[in-house]
Amino acid sequence: MSSSLIADPAKILSLIEELCDIPYTEVQRRLNRYVQNATNAKLVFLISILVESEEMVIHVIGEEILDRELRFLIPNNVLYEAVINKTSLVLSVAKLDEELLRYINRITDATPQSLLTIPIQHPFKHYTVLLVCLVDYTDGDEARHACTEIVQECFRFCLGYLLSSLRCYEETRVKQQCQNLLAVSRKLFTHLGDFPDLLREIMAEVRKLTNAERCSLFLLDPDQQDLVAKVFDGISTDETVNEMRIPIGQGIAGHVATTGKLLNIRDAYNHPLFYRGIDEATGFKTRNILCFPIRDEKGIVGVAQLCNKINGLYFDAFDEQIATAFSIYCGISIMHSIVYKKMQDAQARNKLSNEIMMYHMKVEESAVQALLNCRDDHNIKDFNKFHFSPRSVPYKHMPCYTIKMFTDLSFLKYWRIKMPTLA
Template sequence: MQGLNEDVVCEFLAAHPDVLERIVTGPTVTRETFQRWSLRRASLTRKHSRKDFGDATLESRRRAILDHADNRVRILYELSQFCAQLVGTEAVELVIQNNEGAFTCKKTSEGELKLRKASFFSNNALWLTCLELSSTLVLKLKKHRKPASYVQSIINCAHQTIGELHFFVPVPETEKRWLNTLCMWASSVNYFAELSTHALASNGTEETHDNVARQRKLANFLLDVAKSIFHDIVSMDSVIIKVMNFAQKLVDADRASLFLVDAKSKEIYARIFDVGTGEEEHSRLSDTPQKEIRFDISKGIAGYVASTGEGLNIEEAYEDERFNAEVDSKTGYVTKTILCMPIFIRGAVIGVVQMVNKHTGVFTKQDEDSFEIFAVYCGLALHHAKLYDKIRRSEQKYRVALEVLAYHSVCNKDEVNKLKKIQINERVMELETFDFNGMRLSELEKPLYAVYMFRTLFSETLRFDVDDLTRFVLTVRKNYRRVAYHNWAHGWSVAHAMFVLLMKNKSLFTPNEALALFVSCLCHDLDHRGKNNAYMKTMSTPLAAIYTTSVMEHHHFNQTVTILQQDGHNILKSLTSDEYKQTLGLIKHCILATDLALFFANKARLNKIVDAGDFDITSPDHRSLTQAVLMTGCDLIASAKPWSIQTETVKVIFEEFYDQGDAERLSGKQPMAMMDRQQAHQLPQMQVGFMRGICLPCYELIGKVLPRAISLRDRCEYNATKWEELATEQKKSEEKLST
């Protein structure tokens, strides 16, 4: 037994496969283990079969298709080999349809494929098993075959089925989409090549030869397009950049822009507005995402093409009344010639490509014709990229939903009955002041007072079921996570601040507006994970994949809607359909406004209006800005509480910050000073910056709009001064230690 090792055992099993079979299929190996081995074997086999799926293989396939563009059988054979490598199988069955009868293939000594008539097939089809073994092509005619696991049809641009690929291994959904895309592009090239061959046969003039040469050059270009876009089709921005770059090359333009059509809003929009020539420009656009811009579909040259579906070839841009010269005046760029062409999918315009300033002369009819063919590829690429984006977002939403369901639950009957037994029948005056300390309330008292505040505000203006309200409040409590700061206690405090504001300014907002504001405050941080938006994006969390802006705030709103949709939780059910939509829309606006990244723009706009003396609370825009700023003020209410409450709250806030910093450090990232536990001694100084830079400007603005809330600014000023004193003492202590 001393000489027994792994090599000896492997050698023995290789020489006695029957022993290995008895072990593997015997009772000592469980079904789960056997299935796991099988899956691993299949994965390794597929990976091994793809070992040659590189640039060299792609180039050889591409060259073969170009050299045999007039030979449908050869093109379909090369396509079948490519698809076999993509799926990771050793064989694929190719079925070539032909109206004159079935054909078989024979390989000559020169390596060319020739056709021979085979009359014994009644279905006018050729069944071929195409294998490539030791660089030798083997073609086998099969009368009997097992059913295919998946069949991929090959349909040309004339909607004719010219062949089928039969796979006898399971093909994942993702690879089915790749196969579908590849077959559509390859069959399109074959169709146009056959048109060119037919034209050459019917007309032997020099002009026809030139046309065929151009068609072959275009086919070569389109194959490069297919190869390039194929690799990045899962990224919409990458596809857009590639489409614009290829559009430039196709018509020799200086610049190109691509606009997508938003059929719902009747607008055209672009995330990547303009691409110039050169790799440096391409890289810059890839690394620096640009802000989305939108235009009304009825305006401009691109809008005209998008709305009519007709291309425009403009030789003098400034002489066309539809041209907008404002962009040129801002950038200094001079637009001369424009070729603006639509991109269709299923008969509808989904996008517009605008190419500017042809390097040599003006855009020609040939440029227009070439782009019409190129637009087919653009449409397919953009359509599939959108599908992949939707699938990816759906998968991420599914993951988030599972996570939320695993963590949360709806309140139970015992909790509802327990809360209903306790009633607050008298007015609680101290609750109507900003100084009220919600931290001293028990877990039972918080939902009790939340119900009390709701009933106090809306008993006379809104019909609601008390049981529904109780269930709603208790379920909201359950949907706050047990994190250090952004928990149920914080949500309650923010709702209390809004309650006081609404009680002091009862006639300021309509009952439905007040309802939206209060509910928004109560729910504004639902399912908060104790991590900010920057962390979500940096760590590539599922939530960051779903929402590109205000990540957590969008999630908080969606959680609010989810609770309202639960049976017995809809406190808005007495509203009419229009009122319900308006109230829900305002709730979304208010919750998103708690993203501090949006506060600065809101503050600047409202300050400008107030300072100019133009503020009018009845103006929808002014009203919306006021509501947004009030949400921020309530969210920051801890900074305007008495000093004892303020200091206690700040400790909790920074404990959550430090938890995030610890998580970032574990991931190999250096946290910012505010999140760094090692920089805790700088807390007073950082708090001064926060109070002076964000909180005080917020409450000063609220004081201008709502004079009855001026006490918030005064309390915040007092607290900021106290933090400055602590920061000064801290600095003196550090100086003493350093000396």
């Protein structure tokens, strides 16, 4: 950045004073206003560069705080050149991302033409941390140079405030994201006893977290090497269509199941992997897709597919982060639910076998009474002698002699056994 004298120290000091102890979005609004007035640009907005995640983030355009932040991957963006080369970039506004362009057109109430993008470097780490974008600035080399000097002078003093507030904003966002995921995980673990209900709950929660219109869950059938769709948009397929199967190598879900990598598709029908069979079967029109794998400790157990971003043109990098984190809870809850179901089945089989065994061991009441009322004297010679052979006891009298043994040895009294129970 330039180290020349400040053009108007009073304005810079006044701006710095305004930036103290205010939220990150308000910091951006005031910086936008200052740069716009100083350069006579039609509109100004800032793009924060997150180096670790390789993202560009926009929270405020002009004076408007966006209801949903815009996130773009740096390598896939038209402004990539300005970030890497660290030099100002002039291009047509029409080349910007479609969703960003929609916001700009609405705010300016006209069709903007030119865009000047000025990169701001970190003062010590020497990489681009911010892009300052001027829409419909005064054209010409001299005017462009003047705008660049104004912007660089501004952020020579204000960049620290912006980066500090951005760091605080990102930490708050991540904290809230973690709290949301923990709340969801608690809800999921209350549905482990009912597997279909768990799947419906998973779909409802991930749809809510990413603002998706529809969601489908495909479970891997390892024996048939198919992906089986059990739930569509939180509704069991038994209520609408029959179970749907997709070969593991077919379509977007099959590709994700095979590669194990998340896939974010902005235009579904123009993507070579898109399988139209599901749309034809359900009557649903898919615009964009975010598909991610679900794993347990042994590998991939399924695939979740989100369709149609509600409050945006497509799913962004933030949605990808949420989906990746959420997939871990999905895998754990699905695995535990399957194990829990197997335990329930084993317990039910054990209970049934015990009931069957007890049923066949049960003695009729009439037989018990006949044994208790037996009139035989049960006095075989030498019964209490060591050399006595039990085989000499008639088979039909064996229960009676067993009772006689318990009585003579005082087991009934010692163990408090009731005579009908022993019989």
